[in-house]
Amino acid sequence: MxxxxxxxxxxxxxxxxxxxxxxxxxxxxxxxxxxxxxxxxxxxxxxxxxxxxxxxxxxxxxxxxxxxxxxxxxxxxxxxxxxxxxxxxxxxxxxxxxxxxxxxxxxxxxxxxxxxxxxxxxxxxxxxxxKGALWGFVEVFGKQSHGSTPWKGVNAFEYMAKIATRFVEVYRNVLKSRVSVYDYGVERGAMPTINIGGEVKGGVKINVVPGYYAFSFDRRVIPEEKLDDVEKEIAEIVNRIAIDYPEIQVKISITNRLNxxxxxxxxxxxxxxxxxxxxxxxxxxxxxxxxxxxxxxxxxxxxxxxxxxxxxxxxxxxxxxxxxxxxxxxxxxxxxxxxxxxxxxx
Missing domain, CATH: 3.40.630.10 (Zn peptidases)
Incomplete structure (x- = not known):
């Protein structure tokens, strides 16, 4: 436990x-x-x-x-x-x-x-x-290679950066229209939020093209929302972005769920x-x-x-x-x- x-x-x-x-x-x-x-x-x-x-x-x-x-x-x-x-x-x-x-x-x-x-x-x-919270990682799988021959690899960090930037821009635009009916005592507290990059994983050495990288997401959930719907929403946005990059694989892993x-x-x-x-x-x-x-x-x-x-x-x-x-x-x-x-x- x-x-x-x-x-x-x-x-x-x-x-x-x-x-x-x-x-x-x-x-x-x-x-x-x-x-x-x-x-x-x-x-x-x-x-x-x-x-x-x-x-x-x-x-x-x-x-x-x-x-x-x-x-x-x-x-x-x-x-x-x-x-x-x-x-x-x-x-x-x-x-x-x-x-x-x-x-x-x-x-x-x-x-x-x-x-x-x-x-x-x-x-x-x-x-x-x-508020509730859904924590997890967006994992990007490329292809590792020697740093002197980057054309032989698929740099997972570069693709992670592209996906992270697009993901947060799209998702914040989605969330800005949602406002809870309850008082949160602080300005903007009534809105659901997304924070990315609190943790970043990946890379092995300076002279290696990284084959794996991942960035964290911290999604805060208002009482009017359901965790299952939020998880599905994140997956849909990430998968829609990932379609543009067929040379990599993208996976979402959930690390914590707080209702x-x-x-x-x-x-x-x-x-x-x-x-x-x-x-x-x-x-x-x-x-x-x-x-x-x-x-x-x-x-x-x-x-x-x-x-x-x-x-x-x-x-x-x-x-x-x-x-x-x-x-x-x-x-x-x-x-x-x-x-x-x-x-x-x-």
Whole structure:
């Protein structure tokens, strides 16, 4: 299931309080991306400064984990009798796709009625979904030969460059007419996108005519689209271009499929969380769809209503000198408490 996990055990930690339904689960991933260079502080030793907690994973997403642990602890200290159950789930591997974390959790350990992932949406915004993604490579097969006799070969790099240029020009023209009806919180976020060349493979030596080259594609998918249709669309465009180059072979390989996810804005989970937030911060958070990928799809694919709502500022995720605002942790923790009260005491 997880190549990176071999020899490195991962742990999914689940705690539960209460009995029966509804089961409300707070989800947080404890893995982080590498620190990188240029930090002003030790990235793996939390520093508290000027109302902030600095460190790798502070906002993505140890701050969210802290917020829901505080909220559950306070709720349980105030109320001994309530209906339903509260779960806290700490998962690994979100940063490498989440299949061995939230994916395994929902399929084999716990399938709640409602899930709140404490990713850093900021207290003023609720992510009700996220874009999907289709990743893969366009592979070009030519004929390898000695660099001193290029006429004996078919240079796969040259043809890859031609195909890549034509592909992205044609495909961007197709995609520019599509716009999602949902709010993404950023300019142009509502459009599906295509990015090529994040990875390029091929070539063996400077004095060899390359017989193989490949370029990657990263297609981001809005909720109104289906992955199968997107894959078919890419294949049709590439194959139509490849017809003009009979001296080579072209193949498409898919490396990752991420379904877009969406919880209906009118769902109980969304409406109750917005009302709880208004009671705490004075206004209802904006409902947006995240342009990146989240673990939400694992829940939604299993029929579980799920949202992402957690303390920010989210734009600091994965950056040097990453930080979270302590005030945001406190706000969101209080929103969680108000949400639990509305769901389990009424």
């Amino acid at each position: 997880c190549r990176e996990c071999v020899g490195y055990p991962r742990y999914i930690v689940v705690g539960r309080a209460g009995f029966g339904k509804p089961v409300i689960q707070f989800n947080g991933h404890y893995d982080v991306v590498p620190a990188g260079s240029g930090w002003s502080y030790n990235p793996f030793k939390a520093v508290i400064y000027d109302g902030r907690v600095l460190g790798r994973g502070a906002v993505d997403m140890k701050g969210g984990i802290a917020a829901f642990i505080i909220a559950v602890k306070v709720f349980l200290s105030r109320y001994k009798d309530f209906r339903g159950s509260i779960e806290i789930a700490l998962v690994p591997d979100e940063e490498i796709g989440g299949e061995s974390g939230s994916g395994y959790l929902v399929k084999y350990i716990s399938k709640p009625d409602y899930a709140i992932i404490a990713e850093p949406s900021n207290s003023s915004s609720i992510w009700i979904g996220h 877009p996810a969406l919880t209906k804005p009118e769902s109980i989970l969304v409406t109750k969380m917005r009302k709880a937030a208004k009671a705490v911060i004075g206004f209802e958070p904006k409902l947006t769809v995240c342009v990146g990928g989240l673990d939400l799809h694992y829940y939604i694919e299993q029929g579980v209503d799920a949202i992402s709502y957690g303390p920010g500022p989210g734009e600091n995720a994965h950056t040097v000198d990453e930080y979270i605002l302590i005030d945001e942790i406190e706000k969101v923790a209080n929103v969680y408490i108000a949400f639990l009260e509305s769901m389990l005491l009424s």
